[in-house]
Amino acid sequence: MTAEANTQHELFAMPEQRSLWQDAMEQLMRNQLAIFGVFVALLLVFVSIFGPWLSPYDYTQQNLFRINEGPSVDHWLGTDGLGRDMLTRILHGARTAFLVGLIVTIGTTVLGVVLGAAGAFLGGWVDATVMRMADITMAFPDILLAAFISVVFREKVLELQLQLQEQYGWTLSESNRVYLDYLVIFGALTLVQWYGKARLVRGQILSLREKEFIEAERALGASNWTIILNHLVPNSLGPLIVSITVGFGGAMLSEASLSFLGVGIQPPGASWGEMISDSLGQWRFSPHLVLMPGIVLAIVVLGFNFLGDGLNDALNPEQRRR
């Protein structure tokens, strides 16, 4: 909470001045699983920024003399079916996962907050439209809808890129082509995953608006903006932060799922899901090819889930389990 907000309530002297955020921080630090989550998240950020410089290989560099090798001094995690270094590809997969997680989370958060807040404040037909849109999105099997959108969208993006290439001579190198995949997945996942945050924000605002302390503020003559900035935003931030954290992990998982199904990141781009499906046929002969990206994906997903759980316990004390 801001200093302003604290001075406003000086009249009610509290025995110990401890803000929600300090309390939350203390709670979080006490939760070992959440610390593990923080560690995983920081490691992911580090690796996705500096990954390419940590390895002497290129993620598309093939060596057909050394395929399907186990871990060795040259290749710490072995090599895949085309002799590409597994560690390098996993590091690049981290970049893919992180970037997709980031842009999809930004997309769904912006869309969710805007639509949810619009529905709650404007009411009437705006609210009805937003909620029906959410109902319809929820009626779909989400992965199949995302897969369908990405197949259709990919075609349009490729057409657009070809057009630009013909008109202006803008060409994309093979390694930059992966950004088109990011765009496709971003569109597909944002359209499928926006509604959770919209419903959350709408519900928060609607329930907070009826609370006594908001009524008191209104009676004291506070303007709408004061109420929004001083009360609605800080009070709904907790659940939203939890939802963003869990959603970040969910978006990375969805990217891996789409890539696993063959409609996400296209080879030779590196994605953990694509790596798993790529070497699935090899599980009997070189199990490490499936295991390595799988274990990394599992650790990251778990890390974000634990972090989300920890944040939920820390930021929403009324929901604390055990």
Place this chain on the structure above:
Amino acid sequence: MFLYTVRRLAALAPIMVVVMLITFTLGYYGPIDPVRAVLGEEWEDEARYAEVKKALGLDRPFVIQFLDYMGAMFGGNWGQSLSSFGGVASDRAVSEGRGAGFSGTSTGVREMVVGRLGITAQLSFWALVFLATFAILLGVLAAVKQNTAIDYTIVTSSIIASSIPAYVIGPVLLIVFVLKIPVFKTVGGWDGMFSRQAILPAIVLAFGPMLVIVRQTRAGIVEVLGKDFVRTARAKGMPERLVVARHMLRTAMIPVLTSMGLITSGLLTGSLFVEQIFNIPGIGKLAIQTLLSGDHAVFMGVVLFQSLIIVTVNLLTDLLYGGLDPRVTYS
């Protein structure tokens, strides 16, 4: 309650129509040209192209095509798989038009979807059996041993089991139970629900919703642990095992039962990864195959069918919840 039910049922139809509109639009603007797919190498012959396009009704405006599609869907004709036009089938497309081949053969979309659903349903059934026994048992154990190492271990390992996607757990179990400890010799494929091949995929499928069941059972039991009727049962000298089974579990099961519907629809629509890993010809595998091969009519059929399952189960769950819990009233 009756009025509420009627209103909810009435709201189902428009939702399904919009769902249909969205899938149809995606298919319409999708990358696959059905005419080209039907014609094969012949497609460059313009006259032939126009002929087939007209026969399939694809020369009409978007709105007319959609209305036609929607009418057919509601009438039970879900269209044709492109594979039914394979080979020199463009002649057949011309002679029989849009209704081509719809005579109960396995190329009708509805027959394909319903046929494959059977396999997915059998797989989901085993997953549900696994959940109803194993997961509930774990939940009870965690509640009875509340706040002990056993409790923490059960809850944390359920979180782990449910967070990790099937396409990671599946291969891991394959490697462990086929390569390291050879319990299973043949894996992959489908050989009826009573074959050994069904065991591993059913377990992997059950891992997803495991956490929900464990948590709900645990919370339900913890809630009644100190209640009077439990104390009375104990005071009568009832063995603890029976107290848990007869008195506590019965009250704790209400939320678990209501969530079983959602879990079932989740299993039926979420089995695609398990089917992909274990090469099981279920509905999810059908969806992925037809999406990648561009057989959009079949894919759209699967999506619509799964949407229907989802909205129906959501409605039933709401109604059941209202029926079981007298405190809930709908207006």
